[in-house]
Amino acid sequence: MKAAYVIASTASVALCVWLFLYEEAAEPGDLSVFHEEVDQCNLCHRPWRGVSDDMCLQCHSFTDVSFLTPEIRFHEAEKHCLECHIEHRGVGGDISRMDHTLLNGRLMCTQCHTDVHSGFFGSDCRECHGIKTWDIPGFRHPPRDERQCSRCHAVPPSHEDEGFWRKIEMTHGREWQEIEPKDCWRCHTTRNWRHLIMEHQLEKTSQAESLSTP
């Protein structure tokens, strides 16, 4: 039986040596489409040291970012590839894990994101928004009878356009043209910006206004 142990040990060692030399045996998953042409492990993995940012930057250069879309131009300032990127997650696998906390303090949000407030609240988004979630905790829109919309909202360019008001006139009549563009509350509600007050509701509002006016 000792011979069996010797044969088994030799076979096990031989199998392990073969598996070690056969690089694909250690591959924890297929490479993504972006790297599928990479056929040698040592192009990214340095023996006993593994992958590093330097190895990524041998092929990926961000010295000229003018050809990149705004969303990924921050790579010019970031050289810590492995903090967000991971490979071997399959051909269709997601190799990026966007973590804003890693970029905190190093980049302006508006470098990548469009300011939907049109600069109304300044450029420091983090005064209100968090890093982990864009939602503002505890934020409540002003009540329904709030009429000072222009304190926060700018009149959109569409409402400055003559064509817009012509369309309004054609649909609702001439008197609607008298509405000031900054009087958002005349048509919009605070419940939902796209929830418009219809004509009969507007009449009701006007009647109520005239009654309450001394």
Add this chain to the structure above:
Amino acid sequence: MMTEKNINALLAVFFVLLAAGFLFHRSATFAGSPAGHLIGIAGAVLMFMTLIYPFKKRVLGRKGRKNPLGTHILYGLAGPSLVVIHSAHKLDSLIGLLTFLAMVIVVVSGIVGGYLFRSVNRTLKEQKKELETLKSAFQERKEEITACEALLLPDREKEETEAIDEEQRNRCARLYELARSISELEYATSFFDSTKSMFSKWMKVHHVLTLLLFSLVILHILTVLYYGLRWLP
């Protein structure tokens, strides 16, 4: 009460259920995460601790209570269970897959072999003990054999058998039953003996597979270090 035997039985069920979990669950990054690595290391340490038992048995010659098999089984079930958790059922690499399969086969061969081997061994011991008792009882009544020869052997004269009284006949019948019991028990013992030697071979297979498993575990650790240990988020 939770005895070591009960704990091991529960662990065996837990291990089988955990290993079968790959049918329903797979995590791509857990094995490489800090928690995954720690669980994997703990599992590997426990698996290597199973080697204490054969070392004490073969090298130090300690058997029985000085070297309980229960501890070996405990390490051999707890370690692989942690390794299954570490793998998170992601078996994409060939080395990982082979290591996982070898581990499952070794554990199952250990559970089945150990359980059956112990059962057979226990039965065999009991049978041999009983056989000894029967044989000594038979030896004590050896002098009666000659007297019963006339009844037991077919070539005796009719007058010779008729001369034997009733009491003697009963004694001879009991002696005959005793001899038959010994014969049946000897047959059963020889059957269990051959089963035991078959399970000894089974355990040899368990040992050979263990060799393969530990080679693969070492290879897995080496390749992880060679291609670079990375704590995945």
